Amino acid sequence: MNLTAPKHQPNRTQSDKILELLRERGSSGVKCFEIPNNLGILQYGARVLELRRKGFNIINKDNTFYLIEGEPVQFGLAF
8 A cells, every 4th residue: 555645736726636645545444544634635525525515525434544446526507
């Protein structure tokens, strides 16, 4: 299991970094302590809430790890 942070890219938000890590891990999820330890994000709960408000289905299993299920669906007008 890779416990290192995703590669640094300029202008990425903390939410972007968490989302990338969640996608990387897939069904194995991310343990809550890994986010502050590996990404240096202390208020990760607030960042997860931001992602949820953007439509990402992120669940907290047993209050020990986060898991992303699918991607948000965006509806547009068809002409």
